[in-house]
Amino acid sequence: MLTKRIIPCLDVTDGKVVKGVKFQNLKGIGYPPDLAHMYEQQGADEITFLDITATSDARETLLNIVEKTAEKIFVPLTVGGGIRSKEDMRAALKAGADKVSMNSAAVQNPDIISECAEEFGSQCVVVAIDAKKDGESWNVYTHGGRNKVDLDCLEWAQKVEDLGAGEILLTSMDADGTTNGYDLELTEKIADQVNIPVIASGGCGTLEHIYEVFSQTNASAALAASIFHYGTYTVNDVKAYLRDKGVLVR
Numbered sequence: 001m002l003t004k005r006i007i008p009c010l011d012v013t014d015g016k017v018v019k020g021v022k023f024q025n026l027k028g029i030g031y032p033p034d035l036a037h038m039y040e041q042q043g044a045d046e047i048t049f050l051d052i053t054a055t056s057d058a059r060e061t062l063l064n065i066v067e068k069t070a071e072k073i074f075v076p077l078t079v080g081g082g083i084r085s086k087e088d089m090r091a092a093l094k095a096g097a098d099k100v101s102m103n104s105a106a107v108q109n110p111d112i113i114s115e116c117a118e119e120f121g122s123q124c125v126v127v128a129i130d131a132k133k134d135g136e137s138w139n140v141y142t143h144g145g146r147n148k149v150d151l152d153c154l155e156w157a158q159k160v161e162d163l164g165a166g167e168i169l170l171t172s173m174d175a176d177g178t179t180n181g182y183d184l185e186l187t188e189k190i191a192d193q194v195n196i197p198v199i200a201s202g203g204c205g206t207l208e209h210i211y212e213v214f215s216q217t218n219a220s221a222a223l224a225a226s227i228f229h230y231g232t233y234t235v236n237d238v239k240a241y242l243r244d245k246g247v248l249v250r
Contacts, residue, residue: 002220002248003248003249003250004214004219004220004221004222004242004247004248004249005045005046005199005220005221005222005249005250006043006044006045006210006221006222006224006235006238006239006249007044007045007046007047007048007078007199007221007222007223007224008035008036008039008044008047008048008223008224008225008228008235009048009050009201009223009224009225010032010035010036010047010048010049010050010069010225011050011052011225012032012049012050012051012052012062012065012081013051013052013053014053015031015032015062015065016028016029016030016031016032017029017030017031017032017035017229018052019177019225019226019229029229030229032049032065032068032069033065033068033069033071033072034072035229036049036069036072036073036077037072037073039228039235040072040073040074040075042228042234042235042236043234043235043236043239043250044075044235045075045076045221045250046075046076046077046078046221047069047073047075047076047077047078048077048078048080048101048169048199048223049065049066049069049077049078049079049080049097050079050080050081050101050128051079051080051081051082052081052144053081053144063091063092063095066079066092066095066096066097067095067096069096070095070096070097071096076098076099077096077097077098077099078097078098078099078100078101078126078169079092079095079097079099079100079101080100080101080102080103080126080128080169081101083100083101083102083105084104084105085105085112086112086115086116086119089102089116089119089120089124089125090119090120093120093124098124099123099124099125099126099166099167100116100120100124100125100126101126101127101128101169102116102125102126102127102128103127103128103129103130103142104142104143104147106127106160107140107142107149107151107156108142110159110160110163111163113125113127113160113163113164113165114163114164116164117163117164117165117166118164121166122164122165122166123166124166125164125165125166125167126165126166126167126168126169126199127160127165127167127168127169128168128169128171129153129156129157129160129168129169129170129171129190130142130144130145130171130173131153131170131171131172131173131186132145132148132172132173132174133174133183133186137152137153137154138152138153138154138186139151139152139153140152140153140156141173145173145176153186153190154189154190154193157170157190157193157194158193158194161194161195161196165196166196166197167196167197167198167199167220168190168194168196168197168198168199169199169201169223170186170187170190170198170199170200170201171201171202171223172186172187172201172202172203173202174202175202175203176201176202176203177202177203177225177226178203178205179203179204179205179206179226179227180203180205181203181204181205181206181209181212182200182201182202182203182204182209182212182213182219182222183202183203184212184213184216184217187200187213187217187219188216188217188218191217191218191219191220192217192218197220197221198218198219198220198221199219199220199221199222199223200213200217200219200221200222200223201222201223204222204223204224204225204226204227205226205227205232206227207233207237207238207241207242210222210224210238210241210242211241211242211245211247214242214247215245215247224238
């Protein structure tokens with residue numbers, strides 16, 4: 001059985017890490033390289049750096065901050081936000097990213113997934129899916145959760161796997177920042193639908209929430225922000241708790 005990964009998330013805008021609720025009311029937290037280094041020291045398996053306003057502001061990813069962050073850590077770094085082309089992905093990898101996440105561009109031009117997978121390898125290609133419940137299904141959203149797309153989340157997850165994505169970063173917009181727990185129903189459906197790793201994101205507020213997402217779904221990793229940014233728990237706290245519960249972690 002594969003060990004489960006714990007991934008602190010750095011949502012970045014204007015060069016600062018921020019945190020909001022349901023993608024709104026963002027508050028400044030700190031400087032990305034410093035936080036990334038601290039979380040690595042705590043035992044993080046990976047770091048995710050998302051420039052959350054690059055796409056909506058129609059600008060490039062903050063590659064200078066990405067470079068400084070990559071220089072501070074040795075664990076894998078995933079970078080997303082403002083990735084619109086194969087050239088953007090190449091630039092992010094050159095800046096120090098190990099994997100690159102795309103959302104809006106992939107929805108608008110799905111061929112970019114296969115193009116990047118062929119050029120850089122599937123292991124480098126992460127497709128981020130921001131989903132919000134609509135009746136009995138979930139809709140995909142782009143541009144940092146601002147634009148609703150007429151696209152079913154489960155169908156899209158299957159398509160991105162077929163196109164060559166190596167991983168899915170699945171964020172529940174309904175749960176994001178609420179600290180009320182991951183969307184277990186959504187995560188379970190997506191993780192059962194595809195054969196590539198699924199990172200659960202959105203809603204983590206307690207140690208129990210991370211245990212729930214691993215014990216009740218086939219998620220490969222849990223991404224969290226609030227519990228780490230506000231010092232509620234360290235990554236080591238999470239891993240110790242999971243080990244006591246019998247969950248295999250690194």
